[in-house]
Amino acid sequence: xxxxxLGGGNWGTTVALSVARAGHPVTLWVRRADQRDEINQARTNxxxxxxxxxxxxxxxxxxxxxxxxxxxxxxxxxxxKAFRRVAQALGAHLSPEQLIIHGxxxxxxxxxxxxxxxxxxxxxxxxxxxxxxxNIAWEMASGLPAGATVASRFxxxxxxxxxxLEHDQLQIYGNRDVVGVExxxxxxxxxxxxxxxxxxMAVGQNAKALLITRGMAEITRLGVALxxxxxxxxxxxxxxxxxxxxxxxxxxxxxxxxxxxxGEGLDEITxxxxxxxxxxxxxxxxxxxxxxxxxxxxxxRTIHQVIEGAFSPEEGLRYLMSLxxxxxxxxxxxxx
Amino acid sequence: xxxxDRIKARSEVIGRVFNQISAxxxxxxxxxxxxxxxxxxxxxxRLRQRPSYGDLEADGAFYGQISKALPKASETARQDLxxxxxTRYFDEIAGHFNPRIFKATTRxxxxxxxxxxxxxxxxxxxxxxxEIPRIDQQLQIEGDVGHIARLHARGVVVYAPxxxxxxxxxxxxxxxxxxxxxxxxxxxxxxLFSNPLMGFFMSHLGAYTVDRLKTAPLxxxxxxxxxxxxxxxxxxxxFFPGGTRSRSGVVEGQLKRGLLGxxxxxxxxxxxxGSARPQVYVVPCTLNYPLVLEAATLIDDHLRRAAxxxxxxxxxxxxxxxxWWDFSKGLFELDQRIRVVFGAPLDVFGDPINxxxxxxxxxxxxxxxxxxxxxxxxxxxxxxxDAEYTRVLGERILSAWQRDTVILANHVAAFALFERLRAxxxxxxxxxxxxxxxxxxxxPIQEVxxxxxxLVERLKGRDVRLEPxxxxxxxxxxxxxxxxxLSTYHTRAVIARRGVRLHVNDANLLFxxxxxxxxxxxxxxxxxxxxx
Numbered sequence: 056x057x058x059x060x061l062g063g064g065n066w067g068t069t070v071a072l073s074v075a076r077a078g079h080p081v082t083l084w085v086r087r088a089d090q091r092d093e094i095n096q097a098r099t100n101x102x103x104x105x106x107x108x109x110x111x112x113x114x115x116x117x118x119x120x121x122x123x124x125x126x127x128x129x130x131x132x133x134x135x136k137a138f139r140r141v142a143q144a145l146g147a148h149l150s151p152e153q154l155i156i157h158g159x160x161x162x163x164x165x166x167x168x169x170x171x172x173x174x175x176x177x178x179x180x181x182x183x184x185x186x187x188x189x190n191i192a193w194e195m196a197s198g199l200p201a202g203a204t205v206a207s208r209f210x211x212x213x214x215x216x217x218x219x220l221e222h223d224q225l226q227i228y229g230n231r232d233v234v235g236v237e238x239x240x241x242x243x244x245x246x247x248x249x250x251x252x253x254x255x256m257a258v259g260q261n262a263k264a265l266l267i268t269r270g271m272a273e274i275t276r277l278g279v280a281l282x283x284x285x286x287x288x289x290x291x292x293x294x295x296x297x298x299x300x301x302x303x304x305x306x307x308x309x310x311x312x313x314x315x316x317x318g319e320g321l322d323e324i325t326x327x328x329x330x331x332x333x334x335x336x337x338x339x340x341x342x343x344x345x346x347x348x349x350x351x352x353x354x355x356r357t358i359h360q361v362i363e364g365a366f367s368p369e370e371g372l373r374y375l376m377s378l379x380x381x382x383x384x385x386x387x388x389x390x391x
Numbered sequence: 392x393x394x395x396d397r398i399k400a401r402s403e404v405i406g407r408v409f410n411q412i413s414a415x416x417x418x419x420x421x422x423x424x425x426x427x428x429x430x431x432x433x434x435x436x437r438l439r440q441r442p443s444y445g446d447l448e449a450d451g452a453f454y455g456q457i458s459k460a461l462p463k464a465s466e467t468a469r470q471d472l473x474x475x476x477x478t479r480y481f482d483e484i485a486g487h488f489n490p491r492i493f494k495a496t497t498r499x500x501x502x503x504x505x506x507x508x509x510x511x512x513x514x515x516x517x518x519x520x521x522e523i524p525r526i527d528q529q530l531q532i533e534g535d536v537g538h539i540a541r542l543h544a545r546g547v548v549v550y551a552p553x554x555x556x557x558x559x560x561x562x563x564x565x566x567x568x569x570x571x572x573x574x575x576x577x578x579x580x581x582x583l584f585s586n587p588l589m590g591f592f593m594s595h596l597g598a599y600t601v602d603r604l605k606t607a608p609l610x611x612x613x614x615x616x617x618x619x620x621x622x623x624x625x626x627x628x629x630f631f632p633g634g635t636r637s638r639s640g641v642v643e644g645q646l647k648r649g650l651l652g653x654x655x656x657x658x659x660x661x662x663x664x665g666s667a668r669p670q671v672y673v674v675p676c677t678l679n680y681p682l683v684l685e686a687a688t689l690i691d692d693h694l695r696r697a698a699x700x701x702x703x704x705x706x707x708x709x710x711x712x713x714x715w716w717d718f719s720k721g722l723f724e725l726d727q728r729i730r731v732v733f734g735a736p737l738d739v740f741g742d743p744i745n746x747x748x749x750x751x752x753x754x755x756x757x758x759x760x761x762x763x764x765x766x767x768x769x770x771x772x773x774x775x776x777d778a779e780y781t782r783v784l785g786e787r788i789l790s791a792w793q794r795d796t797v798i799l800a801n802h803v804a805a806f807a808l809f810e811r812l813r814a815x816x817x818x819x820x821x822x823x824x825x826x827x828x829x830x831x832x833x834x835p836i837q838e839v840x841x842x843x844x845x846l847v848e849r850l851k852g853r854d855v856r857l858e859p860x861x862x863x864x865x866x867x868x869x870x871x872x873x874x875x876x877l878s879t880y881h882t883r884a885v886i887a888r889r890g891v892r893l894h895v896n897d898a899n900l901l902f903x904x905x906x907x908x909x910x911x912x913x914x915x916x917x918x919x920x921x922x923x
Binding site: 056146149151175176178182208209210211 | 740764767
């Protein structure tokens with residue numbers, strides 16, 4: 056089976072690396088010819104995965120048609136901003152029997168679509184899946200153990216993902232709830248921004264735990280309203296991903312929160328990261344979704360207001376602490 | 392189905408279901424004896440309910456024999472018993488078919504259907520056809536019929552209409568005939584045959600029987616097998632994917648996917664057999680009645696179901712000729728149209744089809760849909776994958792129905808009036824609200840007209856079909872048309888004008904006609920507006 060990864064950022068390169076470590080040859084499509092040459096000749100991708108040597112079984116190309124032709128599995132790892140553009144280009148080369156798994160945790164701005172919905176709009180592919188979970192690219196690329204979830208309504212997609220990716224340092228868990236896994240992965244990035252702020256403001260571990268759990272309650276509420284199964288938020292792609300994103304100073308979204316708390320502007324933070332932090336766009340989409348659906352989620356709204364500069368991080372935190380306590384776990388029920 | 396095809400279908404369907412059960416049994420699934428036992432259980436339960444149709448005595452004797460023979464039967468004898476059950480089911484479903492009568496009735500279709508709608512006897516239809524008013528004037532056909540005719544030359548066409556009334560199959564039959572499209576094979580509920588006129592025409596015009604009281608999985612497997620083989624043999628089909636008639640009046644929002652999945656099965660079998668015309672095209676259709684013959688019984692059943700009293704309707708307006716007469720009189724006198732819309736054809740995966748019968752991806756690029764069934768270059772079986780493809784096909788049919796339902800003056804007026812009244816009593820639950828909605832509660836006509844104007848304004852911004860009078864946007868004219876229409880046919884005028892106020896005489900029917908717009912997301916803001 057030919058396996059192709061689209062996207063040469065740090066996550067795309069890490070996914071390609073996992074395929075190679077699982078013992079398969081892998082084609083990595085990148086946009087720029089200089090990046091292609093660096094990968095094929097120097098065996099590095101210095102800008103996105105510094106100091107990692109890429110194995111010989113990983114071949115880069117900038118020819119999209121050639122990369123996907125005859126591929127039995129396409130791993131689509133493109134940031135949400137470029138997602139539709141690449142999906143459009145991919146559509147011209149695709150045959151209906153091909154399987155696609157995407158690994159992008161975000162929403163499309165304006166349309167608020169999930170990534171699998173964009174693939175449905177732009178390509179003939181039906182056998183779709185999503186890869187998500189507590190996956191800090193650098194750790195995985197360094198060879199540390201990890202697990203991820205692949206969700207698809209097609210069992211064959213999960214079977215192929217396991218065959219392509221699993222090796223002694225990576226476990227793949229299956230799930231049917233594509234909507235839930237996509238939403239959990241996207242929404243947790245907003246909570247990660249809150250966790251980053253809390254860390255930088257030195258509010259203590261109690262407050263940080265409170266922010267994270269209330270954030271979890273809010274993203275579950277929104278996710279369920281958008282069609283997710285509540286149980287998905289307790290899984291690897293839910294709590295699992297939230298824990299790692301909120302605990303790791305390597306998480307991009309965590310670093311956005313950290314920067315905001317230190318008084319930096321969004322442009323400054325984004326420039327320093329050098330990569331997309333999906334949480335910024337997601338916070339904006341979330342604010343609109345909450346308004347449209349009339350869902351109460353004070354933490355998510357406050358993060359959005361801090362990002363937009365309407366509140367300082369201190370004001371945001373003061374506001375959140377001033378709210379009356381409500382139900383702890385709403386699926387348990389009770390009148391509080 | 393032609394005689395030679397029926398013989399072929401019989402051996403194929405029985406063979407396929409038999410092999411499927413044997414293979415499952417060998418693979419660790421239910422043994423044949425268990426499948427027979429389960430079938431006997433379902434049949435005993437059915438016979439205990441004493442259905443009002445069918446030869447219960449013969450059925451009792453047949454299943455009694457099987458039941459008696461089963462405990463002592465060897466494996467070979469069990470296989471024979473299974474074949475006997477399959478054969479009985481197949482023969483019940485396929486019914487009897489006489490090519491001579493088929494030819495005669497096909498010629499009589501145009502007047503026959505007009506006559507049916509006028510409650511006339513078959514004898515008079517045949518002896519004095521010239522005196523009968525033609526249905527053509529009451530039926531309006533919309534959609535690209537030429538496209539469908541071209542597709543028929545390339546493969547099999549399956550029509551998938553919305554389902555409001557038992558008249559639907561007759562109307563579809565006529566619409567196909569009037570459009571120059573070939574007749575179809577379709578499953579008709581056994582209860583329809585209790586109407587002598589309908590029974591006569593249905594059993595000779597391609598209908599096979601579906602007994603909804605037969606709940607055994609084995610029966611359903613034969614039924615699905617029959618529909619599948621009929622497509623493979625080149626017969627166009629008519630399915631009602633919504634299952635039974637819409638009880639509440641709403642445009643269906645959920646499908647029963649069992650029969651719909653037969654389209655993909657047939658396509659797959661055709662590809663496997665290397666057929667030159669493997670394509671199966673699905674045409675979502677909508678049937679739009681200003682008045683629905685069985686509206687009163689259907690909405691009553693819907694409300695009872697909500698109160699958990701489920702039952703299968705065996706006797707409704709459809710079996711009472713007098714009601715047919717009143718119904719068609721209502722249609723003819725006011726020149727009200729029944730509108731049949733043939734939607735854009737899809738392949739069995741829900742992809743749109745171009746003028747040449749080729750499937751298109753979402754961006755209009757030609758694709759080969761057969762490749763959806765391939766893996767590593769070979770055609771492969773994967774029931775989980777296929778179920779998912781059929782789910783998407785179902786979703787696309789539902790969107791097509793939503794888009795192609797013709798929104799009529801009656802629906803708009805009923806919706807606007809109902810929502811205004813409901814907003815005045817939001818604290819009541821729906822059932823109490825309906826129970827207590829009496830003619831004493833009324834609204835100024837002008838207020839309803841303004842609400843209609845607002846509603847039409849919002850509908851115009853959407854991808855929907857509006858009846859010309861609705862599209863005109865004149866609230867007063869829409870309400871006048873609805874008042875005239877809703878005061879014919881039904882026992883009481885559904886709504887009535889007294890002076891400058893509008894009164895509701897039949898809350899359930901108002902609710903029924905209002906429900907046609909239920910899934911268009913129009914309720915909430917109207918209610919909010921009224922609260923303000």
